[in-house]
Amino acid sequence: MAERPGRRRARISADIGGTFTDLVLLRDGAIVSTAKVLTTPNDPSGGVYNGIQDLMRGHDPAEAAEVVHGTTLVSNALIERKGARTCLVTTKGFRDVLAIGREHRYELYDLFIELPEPLVPRQRRFELTERVLADGTVEVPVDRDEVRSLVPVLREQHIEAVAVCFLHSYRYSSHEEVVAEILRAEMPELSVSISSHVVPELGEYTRMTTTTGNAYVQPVFAAYLNRLERSLGELDVDAPLHVMLSTGGLASAAVAMDYPVRLVESGPSAGVLSAAFFGAGSGSSDVLAFDMGGTTAKACLVEGGTPLQAREIETARVYRFAKGSGIPLRVPGVDLIEIGAGGGSIARVGPFKLPKVGPQSAAGDPGPACYGRGGTDPTVTDADLILGFLNPTFFLGGKLELDVDAAERAVGELAGDLGLALIEAAAGVHRVVNENMANAARMHAIERGRDLRRYSLVATGGAGPVHAWGVATALGIRRILFPPNAGVASAFGMLTAQPAFDFVRSLPGALADTDWDTVGTQIAAMRAEGAHQLRGLGVPNDMLEVRLGADVRHRGQGETLVVALEEGLEKDPAPQVEAAFEDRYVTLYGRRPPGVPLEVLTWRVRVSGPRPELGLGEGRAETRGTLKVRRKVWFPDQNEWIEVDVLDRYAVAPGDVLRGPAIFEEVESTAVVGPGASIRVIDGGSLEVTIHD
C-alpha cells in the first residue's frame, strides 16, 4: 500500500494482560478511543483482533502509523512451562551448570523451599569438546563434525529450539556462531539462540538460564507475532508492529523475535512509563509508581522521568512468590518490586494473635466475600467496602454489585478472633496491608540509596487509588497523583515509549589494565547494531541518542555498580570511569575506601530514539453531574465516622480546587483522599493531592 502523507496521524497500542486486553487509539498525541476486551489465552492475537475492531469503530484503519504492543505471552510461557521442546549445547563438563545454580538458599529458616526445574532436562543438555579461556583465547577449537553429529539426535528427540552457551563466549563468540551456522543449515526449521548474541555477559549460570529462556519461548512467540501481523492485515491496519521491552523501550517485531526473553516484563514496564509520563506532566519527574491490583502490588522508582533499571529479572517463581525461587534472567528491565498485596489479599489471625494480610489471595475466583461468588475469607476489598471507601452499587461502574453483608460477616469473624469491633478490624486490615506495601517500598528505595520522602506517589490499578493515601502517609510522602484513564494505563504508557535497545559486553579486568582499543571496538559495534535496529523503527542516525555505562567495582567486592559515562571515551578514559564511579559510589554509600583499585566487568550501551510527541490531553469534564452523594467513611487514622463528599471523577475539570476528605469514583477505581489535604485537578485531568502536616 502506498504511503498517504498527512493521513497517518494515529497510533494504536494493545496491552495483553492476564484477564483483559486494553487498547488505546491516539491521534495527534491525544486519546481519541479506548477499548477493553477479554484476553483470549490460547491465542492472544484473537483478543487483539477483537479489541482493534472495537477501538477503530468510526476511525479509519489506514490512518494508523504504528501499532505498539505489549504482552504477557513470554512470561506466561515461562510460568506455565508452555514453551518449545528445547535443548542446550554447552562446553564439555558443564551441562549441569543449569541445575547446580547458585547453590544457596533464598530463605534461611524454611527447610521446605523449592528451586525451579531447569527449562531443559538433563538428557537434553549436550556437551561439545571445545574450550575458550577467560582471556578469550581458544584452547580447544570446536569440532564441526561433532556439531554435525548432534543433528540426528536433535531430530530423533523432536527438538524445536536450541540454546548454545559456551564458557567465556562473551569474550569469543565464534564457537557458538559455528554451531548456530551448522545447525541452521542442517535444520532450517530449528530456532537457535546463542548466548554471545542474547546476553554476552560474564556469569555462566545466568547466561545459560537467559539463553535457554530465549530459545524456549522463541518458536511460540514467533508463531504468535505472525498470527498477529496477519490479524492486523485483515483489519486493514497497514502499520509496522512495534513491541514493548521490559526496559520500557520499543523494538521492531523482527528484533523482538530475535530476543523474546527481553519481553518478560513487557506489560508492567508500560504501566511504569504511564506513571512517569503523568508525573512529569505534573511537574514531578521523581515519582514512586504504585500499582495495586487484585493479587499483587508493584512499585518502581522513576527518576528524572526515567524508571530505574535493573540488570536482572527473576521470573516464574515456584515458592510463595519468594525472591530467589524463580528463574533469573540476565536481561535489562525496569526495576520493579512485586508485593503479595492486592484487593483479594486474605486477612487472618497470625502468630501472636495479631492480624496479618496476604500474600494468600482470593484473587478473582472466588474473589473477596463481597463479590458474592462464594468467598468467605475476609479480604482487603471487603475491609475497604466496610470502611466506606467503596460504593457497593458503583464497583466497576456498577457491573458488579458488592454484598456488604457478606463482607461484614467475613470481617466480623476476624474481628471476633482479634477481640475488636467490626470497624476496627476493617481499619486494621486496611492499615496492615498499607504498612506491608510501605515497608517493601521503603526497603526497595533504601537499598538503592534513595529517600522516598521527596518523591511523589502515582497511583494506578484497581486498588492503588484506594490505598495510595494510606501508603503515602506511612512513607512520609507528601504528594499523590491520580492519573486519569487508570483502566488503560499500561496501554497508554506504551504510546509514551521511545525506541530503545540495550547492549552489554563483558570484558572483565582491572581498570588500570584495560585495553581501550578493544573496548572502543566493542562499543562501536554495539552502537552500530543499535543504529541498525533503530533504523528498522524509522529512526534516522542523526536522531539517535547513545548512552554508555560500565559495571564497576572495587577489587575484592562482589557486586558492581552501573555507572553512566560520557560519550567519547577516547580521551583519558580511565580517570573518567574512576570519577564516574566515585561520584556514584559516594552518592550511594557516603564515601570510598582510599587506595583500593577498580575493576570493570561489563560495558553497556543504550541506543534510543526520540520520544513521541504527546499531549496530556484536555482532561475535559464529561459532566455527568458533580457531587454524587455524601457518605459516611471511616478513615483509620481518624477513628470515627465522618461525612465525605463522593464525587464523579468524570465531572471534575482542570482548575478545580477541592479539599479532603473526598472520594472520587470512576469505573475502574476509586480515589480516596484523607482529611486536610489540598486537591487540585491539573491539566490532563490528574488529581494532584498535597498532604499537609
Added chain:
Amino acid sequence: MIEPALDPVSLEILWTRLISVTNEQAAALMRTSFTAIVRESGDLSAAVFDEHGRMLAQAVTGTPGHINSLATSMEHFIARHPVASLSPGDVLITNDPWKTSGQLNDFSVVTPAFRNDKLVGFFGNTCHAVDIGGRGLSANATEVYEEGLFVPIMKLYDGSRPNDDLFRLIEANVRAPNEVLGDLHAQVAANQVGADRLNDYMDDFGLEDLRALGTEIVTRSEGAMREAIAEIPDGDYEKTIHTDGLEEPIKICCKVSIRGDSIVVDYAGSSPQVARGMNVVLNYTAAYTNYALKCAISPEVPHNDGSFRPVTITAPEGSILNPVFPAPVAARHIVGHFLPHAVFGALEEVIPDRLVAEGSGNIWLATVRGAGEQRFVTVFFAAGGMGARPTQDGLSTTSFPSGIASTPIEVLESTSPLVVRRKELRPDSGGPGQYRGGLGQTIEVEVRTGEPYVVSVLSDRVRFAAEGYRGGEPGMTGGFLIPPDSRPNPKLFVHVEAGRRFVLELPGGGGFSPPERRDRRAVERDVLEGLISEEAAARAYGA
C-alpha cells in the same frame, strides 16, 4: 502501670515497623561494607535493644551464626559500660570471641540511642571483617593469640570523639587496613541510621520510650515459643554424630530435653577442645542450636529477648562446644555447621515431619596458592547435597545450614590462574529413600601457571556419610583426589606438582523414608536423567 494496652492492629504495625528499622540498619551496613561475604551473603547481624539491653528486634539477614549472639553480647557491654555512664555520641566495640560470635574476625559495634537526651535503647551490629591479622582465617592456630588482634570491650567513640589510638592499633595489625577500617566506619554509620530512624518512628507513633511495646513483643514471643514447645511430647531425645575433624574425628553428643514448655539442649559427652582452630565458643554453639530449633519448631517467631527464653543450651567447659580461653577458634564453622544435624537427629523420633535428613554439612572452602615464581591466592566455595525432606527430595548442591552462594566459574577463571575442567552433579551421591537426598558435585580444577601449587580444602563428610532419616539411606561420602589415585587429607596443605589437577567430590545428602516406597516414576526419571545409574537403581530401589 497506667500504660494503655496496645490494640492488636497497632501492635502489629509497631512491631513490623520496628523490624523494618533494623532492616534499614542492616541494609545500610550491607551496602557500605567492603567485605564481599557481608554484602552478598548477609554475613552480619543488626538489632535494636531497649534501654536495659533486652533485644526487641533483629534484622532478617543471611546467616544463622549471629542468632542471638548479639543479644548475649549486650549483657557484657552493659556490664562494662553501665547505662548511666553513657552519653550521646558514644560507640562501643569488641571482637571478643567468647562474648560475641566466636571468632576474632567478627567485630560487634554498639551505639546507645538517645531521644531528647534520654537513653531509650541501643543499636548493635556484628560484621565479618576481611582480615584481623594473625594466621588468617584457618584452623591452623594452636591458641587464639595466633589468630589476630583481640579487642576487649571498649569505646570506639567517646561522646563523638573517635578513639584514635584504637583505630591506629587496628590499622597497624591487619592486612587490609582500608577495608577493615572502612567496615568499622560502616558499622558505626549503620547504627546511627538505626538510631535516627528510631527517632522518626517514635515521632510517627507518638512514643516516648520503648517500654510498653518491648514488653508486649517479648512476652508474646516467649508465649508463642512456649506454646510451640508444649506441643512436643516431653522426654529426653539424644543423638551422637561424628564429623571428620582435622586429623581425628570429632564427636558431638546432643541431648534435647523437653519438659512442658521449655527445652534444655546439652552437649555433655562431646569431644574435648582441640589445639586447632575449630573450637566453637558457647555463643556460637547456641546460635546454631537455636537456629535448628527455630527451623523445626517456630520459624515464624521473630528473634528477640523473649523467643529463646524457654531454651537453655549447655556444653561442658573445656569441650569443643564450650572451649576455654585461649583455645583457637577461627574456623569454628567446620564443627558448628554440624550442630543442626545433631539437634534434628535427636528430634527425629518425635517430630520427623518437620526436619530435614543429614546433608553435606559445612560448605567446602578451597584455597589455592602458588608455590612457584608466580604468586597468587584464590578462594572458592562449593556446596554438596542437602538431606531429603519428609515429602520432598533433598536439594542438590545447596548449602545448609549456611546460606552462602558459590562463585561463577567464569568469575573464578577471570580472576585467577585456575581453569575448571568440569563441574557436574555426582550421580548416585544422593542417599536413597522414598525421598532421595540431594546430589553433591564433582569439580575438577587445573592450575595454569605451569608451576607447583598448594591447595587446602575446609571439607568434611569424607569419613562420615550423611545419614538418612526414618529408613532413608546415607548419601555418598565426599572425597579429594589428585588424579589418578592420590587421596591426601585436604584439610592440611597439599602440595601439588606442576600440571597435575585436583578434584573435589562433594558429598550427597541422606534420604528420607525407606527407598522401596519411592514412586517408580521418580526412580525412572532419575535414571533417565542420569542422576542415578541403572546399577544403583537396581541395588537401592530394586528397579
